[in-house]
Amino acid sequence: MVGSIWRYSHFLVAAISAIFLLIASVSGAILAFEPISQSIQDYKISDFNQVTLSETIVVLKENYEEVLDIEVSSDDFVKASVFTFDGSSETIYIDPITGEKLGDVKPQSSFFSFVTNFHRSLFLKSIGRGFVGIISFLLCIITITGLFLLAERQGGLKKWFTKVQEKDWGQRYHVILGRWFLIPIFILALTGVYLSAEKFSLLPNNDLKHTTVKYETGEIIQDFTKLKLSEIRKLVFPFSPDEEDYFELTLQDKEQFVHQYNGKVLSEASFPFVTLASRLSMTLHTGQGSILWSLILLVSSLSMLFFMYSGLKMSIKRIRKKKVVLKVDDKDSCDFVLLIGSETGSTNVFASIFQRALKSVGKKVFVASLNDYSTYVNAKQIIVFTATYGNGDAPSNARKFQKIFSEVSPLNQMKYSIVGFGSKSYPNYCQFADEVQNLFKQHPNFVEATRLVKINDQSQQDFKSWEKLWNASSEIKLQMDLSVLQQKPKRQKTFEVVERTLLNSDNTFLITLRPKKRTRFQSGDLLNILPPESSTIRQYSISKCENDILLSIKKHDKGVCSTFLSEMKVGATFKGAVEKNEEFHLPKKAKEIWMISNGTGITPFLGMLEEAKSNVKVYFIWGGRTFESYKIYKNKLEEIRNNSNVKLSIAYSKEQDRNYVQDIIESEEREVITALENGAVFMLCGSVAMQKGVTEVLEKIMQNSATLTLDKIESNAQMLTDCY
Ligand SMILES: Cc1cc2nc3c(=O)[nH]c(=O)nc-3n(C[C@H](O)[C@H](O)[C@H](O)COP(=O)(O)O)c2cc1C
Numbered sequence: 001m002v003g004s005i006w007r008y009s010h011f012l013v014a015a016i017s018a019i020f021l022l023i024a025s026v027s028g029a030i031l032a033f034e035p036i037s038q039s040i041q042d043y044k045i046s047d048f049n050q051v052t053l054s055e056t057i058v059v060l061k062e063n064y065e066e067v068l069d070i071e072v073s074s075d076d077f078v079k080a081s082v083f084t085f086d087g088s089s090e091t092i093y094i095d096p097i098t099g100e101k102l103g104d105v106k107p108q109s110s111f112f113s114f115v116t117n118f119h120r121s122l123f124l125k126s127i128g129r130g131f132v133g134i135i136s137f138l139l140c141i142i143t144i145t146g147l148f149l150l151a152e153r154q155g156g157l158k159k160w161f162t163k164v165q166e167k168d169w170g171q172r173y174h175v176i177l178g179r180w181f182l183i184p185i186f187i188l189a190l191t192g193v194y195l196s197a198e199k200f201s202l203l204p205n206n207d208l209k210h211t212t213v214k215y216e217t218g219e220i221i222q223d224f225t226k227l228k229l230s231e232i233r234k235l236v237f238p239f240s241p242d243e244e245d246y247f248e249l250t251l252q253d254k255e256q257f258v259h260q261y262n263g264k265v266l267s268e269a270s271f272p273f274v275t276l277a278s279r280l281s282m283t284l285h286t287g288q289g290s291i292l293w294s295l296i297l298l299v300s301s302l303s304m305l306f307f308m309y310s311g312l313k314m315s316i317k318r319i320r321k322k323k324v325v326l327k328v329d330d331k332d333s334c335d336f337v338l339l340i341g342s343e344t345g346s347t348n349v350f351a352s353i354f355q356r357a358l359k360s361v362g363k364k365v366f367v368a369s370l371n372d373y374s375t376y377v378n379a380k381q382i383i384v385f386t387a388t389y390g391n392g393d394a395p396s397n398a399r400k401f402q403k404i405f406s407e408v409s410p411l412n413q414m415k416y417s418i419v420g421f422g423s424k425s426y427p428n429y430c431q432f433a434d435e436v437q438n439l440f441k442q443h444p445n446f447v448e449a450t451r452l453v454k455i456n457d458q459s460q461q462d463f464k465s466w467e468k469l470w471n472a473s474s475e476i477k478l479q480m481d482l483s484v485l486q487q488k489p490k491r492q493k494t495f496e497v498v499e500r501t502l503l504n505s506d507n508t509f510l511i512t513l514r515p516k517k518r519t520r521f522q523s524g525d526l527l528n529i530l531p532p533e534s535s536t537i538r539q540y541s542i543s544k545c546e547n548d549i550l551l552s553i554k555k556h557d558k559g560v561c562s563t564f565l566s567e568m569k570v571g572a573t574f575k576g577a578v579e580k581n582e583e584f585h586l587p588k589k590a591k592e593i594w595m596i597s598n599g600t601g602i603t604p605f606l607g608m609l610e611e612a613k614s615n616v617k618v619y620f621i622w623g624g625r626t627f628e629s630y631k632i633y634k635n636k637l638e639e640i641r642n643n644s645n646v647k648l649s650i651a652y653s654k655e656q657d658r659n660y661v662q663d664i665i666e667s668e669e670r671e672v673i674t675a676l677e678n679g680a681v682f683m684l685c686g687s688v689a690m691q692k693g694v695t696e697v698l699e700k701i702m703q704n705s706a707t708l709t710l711d712k713i714e715s716n717a718q719m720l721t722d723c724y
Pocket residue numbers: 152153154166341342343344345346347348387388389390391392393395421422423424426427428429430431457458
């Protein structure tokens with residue numbers, strides 16, 4: 001519920017302010033170039049930090065007829081307003097040691113002045129400024145709600161930088177860029193609000209109040225001659241040589257009037273917080289004085305454009321999916337009740353397929369969210385389709401279900417059937433469906449019609465197996481039309497089979513593919529294949545061997561794609577699309593890498609072992625059933641075994657010591673701790689069961705580390721996983 005409130009507010013505020021945010025981010029991105037172009041002019045002298053103010057005053061007095069003021073910019077350039085000996089008035093950049101002119105201070109270019117005006121007020125003067133202030137405030141809300149959504153999605157702030165599971169690239173990069181740019185965007189928005197509030201005099205009064213400095217005998221409160229130029233912001237020279245005229249000195253935090261002959265501070269006033277905050281806001285909002293910050297602001301403004309695009313795409317997709325469920329009948333007149341738990345709407349698509357199938361055989365179906373569970377006068381069966389969200393939690397429209405279920409007394413005996421929608425890439429696979437199943441199981445009014453079926457990543461195959469189960473257990477035989485789920489891989493290329501091995505005792509084979517056209521890929525990327533007459537894309541992890549793709553595939557009895565590939569002859573071609581999987585590429589900076597896999601999870605490592613440079617220490621651990629299982633990889637691995645930087649360990653689960661990869665890791669406890677403490681990266685590829693086993697062992701081992709925990713390893717990106 002809380003999650004959906006954040007989501008709705010995030011979406012609503014973004015939708016309201018979209019056009020103006022678009023304008024602000026484009027113009028903001030352009031304006032980020034202004035401080036960059038200023039900073040690269042480089043009027044800063046090399047020993048700027050050593051120069052004293054009095055040195056500069058002396059040389060200026062020698063070089064110019066009269067000096068009005070000097071000012072130190074945030075780039076450490078020194079500007080001076082002077083009268084030259086030929087009587088002209090100039091504002092120039094000077095060398096503070098020699099007093100020489102380095103260049104003219106030019107007014108803001110007409111282009112930047114035009115864009116600044118537009119960015120500040122949309123050319124609408126005060127009304128525009130007010131509007132921009134409101135939009136900045138809305139942007140603050142968007143970033144705050146975004147922060148909560150991201151934290152929830154990642155399973156807490158601690159896991160902020162752990163692997164992003166989303167497969168859709170727009171959604172994926174919305175999350176990835178969000179983790180990096182939410183904070184700079186929030187700073188931009190907050191400082192924008194502050195600067196607008198200042199313009200409209202909404203901030204407390206910040207007038208300066210000078211107090212006269214009273215000296216005890218001999219006391220020196222500031223040695224004017226030693227004051228460094230880097231400590232000052234501005235110095236206004238005395239109006240005349242008369243003793244009562246003084247220097248007006250602006251330091252970082254206060255203003256002082258200083259006696260022009262003896263350097264004594266006559267009076268001073270500290271800047272109020274409001275003034276200091278205004279200055280900081282200006283610097284942070286415009287990037288003045290720091291090329292790095294200006295670049296961050298530039299990329300943040302551009303990332304806002306991406307957020308708008310990907311956010312819009314996600315919202316349209318969600319709205320479409322939510323609208324999918326057909327018109328519902330009256331709850332008390334229906335034989336079937338279909339209850340849905342969904343966060344982003346994909347479960348609704350499956351629900352509508354099932355609902356249509358029931359309607360096509362003349363059955364009345366009442367459809368509702370799990371949160372709306374109630375009594376049903378005529379219902380014979382309740383079917384629950386529910387996703388799992390967060391960390392094994394209920395999706396937002398099912399959060400109240402457990403409570404309501406305990407309060408509602410069913411009117412009659414009913415059958416029930418639960419279908420869980422989830423993803424094996426999450427540790428608590430379909431956990432909420434398990435919880436719902438337990439509730440029904442323990443209730444005396446309900447009898448199980450079909451066992452709980454879990455659908456991994458909206459797999460049509462899994463859904464079809466539930467369809468079969470339903471048809472076997474029910475008198476009503478249904479035909480579910482899955483055509484609406486038809487997918488097509490994007491940017492497909494043609495691949496030719498250049499080699500294929502026979503199936504080994506594990507029904508596993510290797511297939512080598514050559515792209516017909518130039519295709520960029522790397523070991524760890526994924527190959528998406530839509531087999532003929534199928535509507536579901538299958539993904540295989542790629543090993544790059546020279547310029548070919550090597551896949552290691554286990555042929556499943558009813559596996560459509562693995563069967564299709566296992567029957568491919570050398571020379572045959574088919575279409576597929578490479579999908580980048582940046583998060584599972586060979587780490588570039590690690591000095592030590594542990595490659596841990598089982599079964600066909602070995603694939604990306606076959607290429608990575610070749611790719612790893614000789615100065616990188618690699619510990620390769622693979623688990624298979626028998627020595628026979630190992631044989632198809634033997635040639636490749638034996639070549640690598642000779643490299644001195646690679647250590648190979650193999651665990652056989654069905655012969656020899658009957659070991660698993662996690663047993664090898666457990667036996668190497670000291671090495672694991674030392675490696676991880678020295679920054680090693682552990683890469684895991686293979687089954688979820690292996691991932692679970694390895695994670696448990698690592699968790700146990702790391703209890704003996706003085707500095708690291710498993711959570712820390714994950715947040716340091718020292719653990720990369722690609723398990724299925
Ligand atoms: C942020 C997030 C968290 C998720 N957490 C889990 C989880 O803990 N367990 C699980 O099995 N699936 C999890 N999933 C996968 C979803 O349950 C799965 O994609 C489901 O099909 C989504 O259905 P919906 O679109 O109807 O919400 C998660 C997905 C996301 C985006």
